Each structure stands twice: as C-alpha cells, then as structure tokens.
Amino acid sequence: MSLRVKIGRGWKRSSKTTILLLLSVVFFFVFSAADAVGQKRFSRSFPAGKNVRLQLLNRSGTVTVEGWNRQEVAISARLEAPTAVIAPQLIEGTILINLVKDNQGRGDVGNVNFNVKVPYSCMVDIETLIGNLIVTNVRGGLVRAHISSEGDVTLTNISAYSVQAQNGIGDLFFDGEILPGGNYRFSSMKGNINIRIPFTSSFKLVATAPSTRYISLGSFSNSSMNYFGDGRRVVGKFGDGSSTLTVTNQRGSISFLTK
Amino acid sequence: MNCSECQEILSRFIDGELDEKRSATVGDHLAVCAECTVLCDDLAEILLQCREADSTEATPPNPAALWRRINNLIESELPAEIPVEEKPRGWRFTFSQAGVAVLVVALISSFLTIVGIRNYYEPPGSDLSASASEPPSTMQRLLSKVGLAETPQQARDRKFKEQQAAIEYWDRRVQMRKANWDHRMRAAFDRNLFEIDQAVNEYTLILQKDPEDQLSEEMLDSALTEKMNLLRQFSEL
Numbered sequence: 001m002s003l004r005v006k007i008g009r010g011w012k013r014s015s016k017t018t019i020l021l022l023l024s025v026v027f028f029f030v031f032s033a034a035d036a037v038g039q040k041r042f043s044r045s046f047p048a049g050k051n052v053r054l055q056l057l058n059r060s061g062t063v064t065v066e067g068w069n070r071q072e073v074a075i076s077a078r079l080e081a082p083t084a085v086i087a088p089q090l091i092e093g094t095i096l097i098n099l100v101k102d103n104q105g106r107g108d109v110g111n112v113n114f115n116v117k118v119p120y121s122c123m124v125d126i127e128t129l130i131g132n133l134i135v136t137n138v139r140g141g142l143v144r145a146h147i148s149s150e151g152d153v154t155l156t157n158i159s160a161y162s163v164q165a166q167n168g169i170g171d172l173f174f175d176g177e178i179l180p181g182g183n184y185r186f187s188s189m190k191g192n193i194n195i196r197i198p199f200t201s202s203f204k205l206v207a208t209a210p211s212t213r214y215i216s217l218g219s220f221s222n223s224s225m226n227y228f229g230d231g232r233r234v235v236g237k238f239g240d241g242s243s244t245l246t247v248t249n250q251r252g253s254i255s256f257l258t259k
Numbered sequence: 260m261n262c263s264e265c266q267e268i269l270s271r272f273i274d275g276e277l278d279e280k281r282s283a284t285v286g287d288h289l290a291v292c293a294e295c296t297v298l299c300d301d302l303a304e305i306l307l308q309c310r311e312a313d314s315t316e317a318t319p320p321n322p323a324a325l326w327r328r329i330n331n332l333i334e335s336e337l338p339a340e341i342p343v344e345e346k347p348r349g350w351r352f353t354f355s356q357a358g359v360a361v362l363v364v365a366l367i368s369s370f371l372t373i374v375g376i377r378n379y380y381e382p383p384g385s386d387l388s389a390s391a392s393e394p395p396s397t398m399q400r401l402l403s404k405v406g407l408a409e410t411p412q413q414a415r416d417r418k419f420k421e422q423q424a425a426i427e428y429w430d431r432r433v434q435m436r437k438a439n440w441d442h443r444m445r446a447a448f449d450r451n452l453f454e455i456d457q458a459v460n461e462y463t464l465i466l467q468k469d470p471e472d473q474l475s476e477e478m479l480d481s482a483l484t485e486k487m488n489l490l491r492q493f494s495e496l
Contacts, residue, residue, distance in 0.1 A: 100492075150450065150451065169454060
C-alpha cells in the first residue's frame with residue numbers, strides 16, 4: 001500500500017515536471033515565432049558597373065556597408081515591426097534607397113538594419129536620422145556618412161579622395177588614408193572624433209573644438225601647427241599639405257592617432 | 260425778268276461778272292422789285308463781310324514752316340524706321356587729359372591683376388589665422404568700404420535673419436508632424452535640438468561680449484545651419 005502510494009506520488013511529481021517542461025517548450029516556440037513574425041528580412045542584389053554609387057537614406061537603425069571583390073551590390077536588411085517599406089531603385093548607375101520618402105507620413109516605423117555589400121570602388125553616400133553608420137573596405141572616389149541626430153560613424157579601411165562624416169550626438173571614427181589632393185571633412189555636435197591615419201599623410205589642417213578646446217594632434221604635432229582663439233582652433237600643415245582636412249567638434253574632443 | 264431769274268444771277272451781278280445787257284436787265288428789275296432789292300442788299304453785305312474777314316485773318320504764309328509742319332505730321336504717322344548708325348564723333352582730349360585717362364586705366368588694370376593673382380595663389384583654405392569658411396576677398400572688402408557692397412556686419416545680420424526665418428519655417432512644420440512620431444524619435448530629436456541650442460546660446464553670449472570674435476561667429480553660423488538641417492530633415496517624416 002505504502003509502495004503504491006509512493007509510486008502514485010512519484011508519478012504525480014513526474015507528470016507535473018513533464019507538463020511544465022512541455023509548457024516551457026510551447027512558450028519558447030510561441031515567443032520565437034512571435035519574434036520571427038516581428039522581424040522581417042529583405043534582400044536584393046544589383047549588378048554593378050565601374051562607377052556604381054550607393055545612395056541610402058535610412059530613418060532609424062544601423063547601416064553597415066562593406067566593400068567586397070565582386071561587381072555586385074547586395075543589400076540585405078532586417079526590419080523591425082512595424083516594418084518599413086523599402087523600394088530600391090537603380091537609376092543611371094546609382095542605387096537609391098530612400099526610406100524617409102518611401103515611408104513618409106507613417107509616424108511609427110521600426111528600425112531597419114542594413115547590411116550592404118558593394119564593390120571596393122563604389123561611391124558610398126549613406127545617411128540616417130537615428131542610428132549608427134559603418135563603412136569598411138571602400139576605395140571609391142567618395143564616402144559620405146551623415147547622421148542627422150544620434151549615432152556613431154565608423155569608417156575603417158577607407159581610401160577615397162572625398163570623405164565627409166557628420167553626426168549630432170555620437171562618436172566619429174575614421175581609419176584610412178589621406179590621399180594627395182583629397183578633401184576630408186569631419187564634423188560632430190557632441191562626441192569624440194578620432195582620426196587614425198598614416199604618419200606619411202600630408203594635409204592642411206583646420207581643427208576646431210570651441211567648447212572643450214581638446215585637440216590632440218599626437219604625432220602630427222609640429223612647428224607649423226598654430227593654435228588660435230585661445231586654443232579653440234588648430235591650423236597648420238603636415239607634410240607637403242597636398243590635401244585638406246577640416247575637423248569640427250562643437251562640444252567634444254578631437255584626437256589624431258598614427259596608423 | 261421775273262424774281263426767280265433775277266435771284267439766280269444776283270450773285271454774279273454783285274460780282275460784276277454779267278455783261279452789260281443782262282446787268283441792265285437785273286438793274287431794271289431791282290428798281291421795280293422791293294423783295295429782290297432787299298435780297299440783293301443782304302447778299303452784297305454778306306459778300307462784303309466775307310472779303311473783310313479774309314483780308315484781316317490771312318497772314319502772309321510761310322511756306323517753309325508750313326511744309327515743315329506737314330512733313331512732321333506725315334513722319335509721325337509713318338512706322339518707326341531703323342535708326343541709321345551715326346559715325347561716332349571723335350573725342351577731343353587735351354594731352355594732359357589723355358595722359359590722366361591712360362594712367363587711371365593702367366592703375367585699375369594693375370589692381371585687378373593683383374587681386375586676381377592673390378585670389379589664385381591664396382585659396383581660402385590656406386588662410387592660417389583662420390576660418391574654415393571662405394573669408395571676404397580683397398575686392399569685396401574694398402567694395403564694402405566704398406559702400407558698393409554690404410559690410411561684414413551687415414552680411415552677418417542678413418544671414419542671421421535668413422537663418423532665423425528658415426528655422427521658424429521648418430520648426431512650424433516639425434510641430435505639425437511631431438505628434439505622429441514615436442517616442443524614441445521624439446526623444447532623440449529633442450536631445451539633439453537641446454545640444455544645438457546650448458551651442459547657439461554659448462556663441463551668442465561670447466559674441467555679445469566680443470562682437471569681433473570671428474571664430475564664434477563662424478561656429479554660431481555652423482550651429483544654426485545644423486539646427487536648420489535637423490528641423491528640415493525631421494519635418495519630412
């Protein structure tokens with residue numbers, strides 16, 4: 001009798017455990033499915049010519065652009081709910097994606113996180129209202145990354161004649177080459193600007209940090225670099241000064257690092 | 260002769276154009292007919308007055324003046340003709356005037372050449388003191404001193420007003436649409452606007468103390484442009 005009772009209690013315990021386990025499994029799948037429904041994916045590819053240009057305007061989310069060794073532009077995106085409308089266009093060698101225009105009037109649109117693969121020689125012009133912008137391995141004529149409000153700009157392994165990076169609140173990092181005759185412009189409202197370039201670079205510099213007066217030239221400091229306006233601005237020449245480098249941080253710091 | 264025959268030739272009778280015989284016949288009739296006599300007197304009176312009027316009003320004609328007036332009237336009614344280029348009359352200068360003119364031309368051309376060369380060899384980026392934005396050229400500074408162009412202060416005020424007007428416009432649009440944005444978007448926008456306004460206030464205070472601080476002026480301009488761009492971009496949502 002006592003044995004039966006034990007067996008009965010044991011069965012009851014194990015059945016409770018099983019039910020709990022089953023419920024957990026069911027909940028896991030239900031939530032996973034919900035998550036899968038909440039996030040959609042978008043992907044599309046375009047054949048790329050020699051002078052291909054990517055022009056992307058996002059509303060919110062991270063945009064990552066990577067150079068690759070293929071004459072093709074591959075766009076993939078992860079869309080959070082409520083999902084945005086994406087309608088890329090190819091017009092005369094320029095791939096245009098404008099999420100602001102495509103979703104105009106929709107107040108509530110989820111993040112769109114782009115991952116775009118472009119040929120090394122592609123010109124990249126990306127912009128977002130909120131979110132991070134990352135560009136890697138690009139050697140085209142132009143790299144432009146602009147954040148209207150908050151987000152970090154990270155540009156690594158860049159070799160372009162014209163580079164422009166701008167954000168509101170957030171950090172800005174450039175790691176690349178300064179080419180002779182090039183034009184490089186970095187601007188932030190509040191954050192840290194870090195520029196990592198080879199010591200062999202040559203440029204004319206105008207660096208302005210009026211609020212913090214923190215301008216660290218590192219190895220690029222030389223006798224031709226002059227401070228103006230009580231240290232709010234540094235102007236000078238490094239090397240033969242064949243390119244132009246303009247850095248402005250309204251309420252943050254500017255630092256130069258050697259590559 | 261009856262009355263109607265007499266009245267028919269009465270005018271010629273007064274003018275003395277009738278032959279003797281007919282003139283005598285008319286005279287005989289007038290002697291016996293009171294009605295025709297009165298008519299003859301009236302007609303003679305009228306003709307007399309007409310002759311007097313002609314003699315007083317008629318001024319000796321000036322054919323040349325009259326022809327000129329007629330000619331002018333005709334020309335004014337004709338379509339305008341293409342003017343024929345007149346050969347320029349040669350300017351006559353004294354030797355000293357010509358010398359001064361040559362000197363002035365030489366000075367102006369030298370000045371323009373110097374300004375051009377300076378602008379060519381000294382692009383805005385190479386100005387070491389300086390602003391990242393383009394400084395006024397020598398020509399602009401000269402013109403503003405002469406009063407032919409606006410001074411930097413006037414240009415600054417005008418630009419500031421334009422920026423403020425644009426900011427107000429875009430701000431109105433943002434306020435109309437802001438209610439539709441999600442919470443995250445609103446918060447990010449407000450944080451950024453706050454930072455920009457902080458910078459604007461900072462530079463405005465510096466400029467109140469030192470209106471000649473070019474760097475703050477430049478930064479204020481840059482911050483206002485930032486604000487305008489932020490408002491414009493978010494107003495498109």
